[in-house]
Amino acid sequence: MNKTFITVTALFLSLNTFSQKYDFQIIKDIEATPVVAQQNTGTCWSFSTTSFLEAEIIRLKGTNVDLSEMYNVRNIYLDKADNYVMRQGKAQFGEGGLNHDVINSARKYGIALQSDFSGKINPDDPYDHTEMVAELEEILKSAVDLTPAKYANWKEDYKAVLDKHMGNTDGVNPIIAQKISAEYKIDLNDYITITSFTHEPVYSKFILNIPDNFANGFFYNLPLDEFVQNIDYALNNGFTLALDSDVSETTFSGPKGIAVIPEKIEDAMAILEEIKPEKKITADFRQAEFENYNTMDDHLMHIVGKAKDQKGNIYYKVKNSWGTASGRNGFVYMSVAYLRLKAISVLLHKDGLQPQTRKALGL
Template sequence: MKQTFLSIAFLSLAFSGYAQKYEFQSIKDIACTPVISQGSTGTCWSFSSTSFLEAEIIRITGKKIDLSEMYNVRHTYPKKAWNFIMRQGHAQFGEGGLNHDVINSAREFGLVPDVAYSGLVGNADKLDHTKMVAEIEKVVKWYSNPEKKLEPKWKDEVTVILDKYMGQDVTEFTYETKKYTPKTFLEMTKLNLDDYVTITSFTNEPYYSKFILDIPDNFSNGSFYNMPLDEFVANIDNALDKGFTVALDADVSEKTFSGRNGIAVIPENEADEKAILTEIKPEKKITPEYRQQEFENFNTTDDHLMHIVGKVRDQAGSIYYKVKNSWGTKNVGNDGFVYMSVPYLRLKAISVLVHRDALVKKTKKQLGL
């Protein structure tokens, strides 16, 4: 009788192991600024990169500075317009961008705090670029027609639209009683923009090479360092372990990426797609070959950019990356952070932006950094 009771108890415990609600414990937290919302805009690339730079300023100087996401968006749109028009419409024009676009903009135009340039005009209290993008797109499509004579006034027309919806550009401002230009403000932050590199892992390019990744939002033809998948993940882990955060570009189109639940996982069994959002379930093993296959058949696409700021562990011992999102904190899980499993990152992370000193020594040597 006693043996039967123990057997039932054991089976019950085993069963419950497959129906355990997630319980997370923090194992690595790196200082970052609060979660905010990108509103009705497609500017996650700027929110991701700006949050990353804010964390870098904290790491380097100890200062918490709320940088303007919209300042670098404001300076990137004319470059997108130029790319579309000069390619006679044979390019993508939209709200998307990548981490290096903020780095490029900051290098050329500097940085400003949010109090100096919020990107909001009039009584607006929420970012919404719907009308602005439609108006700019109308202009660039008109001037990209090779049958029409191209006139430089298109630049003024784009500027007028940006001023209307985002406010005029800022060239000088006061921050904490001191006057700055965007360039001198960048100097004050102590950021060295040449220290940041983008790494990735794809099998169609030689490992330890630098190549231009063929994704729609790479309008500026940014270069990526390629490496084996295990090494790509090892470098992310090394960065976090050393106190560096990581800016992330990933596919979030999966049913098992849930902002509402604050979880991103890849179930081993398709039947677990719903349950795995709230319960621990077995996850798929991700090989380089499977990752490449999913990229080439468009199941993995460049959807959304975020910011990795730590790690958590569930009660079964599995590790998840603590990913700062830009969808605000209302009606979302984990206070606006997404806990992303290792399998999800291995499969769905397009690339990461990281400080070169955060890389594994072997990788730095192989890449000549």
């Protein structure tokens, strides 16, 4: 055999073995509604959880429903305002939120269809809350500085800003909690948030101290391995999960639709294009990255399935809210290592938990 041919063949096999572009094969795909874009707003929490609720309606009733993300946003802005003023400005105020905020909003205000409330004055305009947030914050700071006694109509001024930018809800006929249960088979009390941190006892229920947890929502704490096992169990049994995650890593790429944690720092760029070994994530390392602010809750998405690459590595298929032009048709493929390190929490139906976990949590 020609020696040159042998050399070229060996080189080809070597490159093919050690430098492979990602080729994902879907191994679990749970039906969900189409990808939509949050555009120039910090409302991923509502897009994530609204998508999750839409998938729950599909799972429980077999019906596709387009719910309004901005109806939740507008209502939660009312709760954020009360919280900020009553805490005399010593509280988080901004566009961010968490998955449980949508559940809380649904309990208190109900939900609305997108056709009933778009959250836009002009339907053709993109979402952009830049000016609105600045105006809202100015009113709240004035209410705190003057005191509500001297600025008695601050709530009216605040609502007027919401009306100006998002439209009012006077004509909306919300689907209240009882009707949500009757019409869509959703009991809002069935949804819980699980997480994994070492600073709280395992199987305990605690308030996670992160900036966007203005509502003081509870999280159920699990050992890290069990946290991931429950995510897998839920997906394998047809349950999707609303995800809160850190996406600040250079190896989370929205445009490329990939989220991975390289074993070697020098692989940080290459791993976005080709398969590389990933870091083994321990509970102690996860905790340290959280406590030193390297892991923060900065983006919420929706886990709708699983995939594997040509080497058999497993990834979570994550529906994003940056539009279909982002990532892989709007989806991100997140490795197990990335999820173990960077997933703050997931919201899911309690029936999606492993039986032994439900028992340990008293659910």
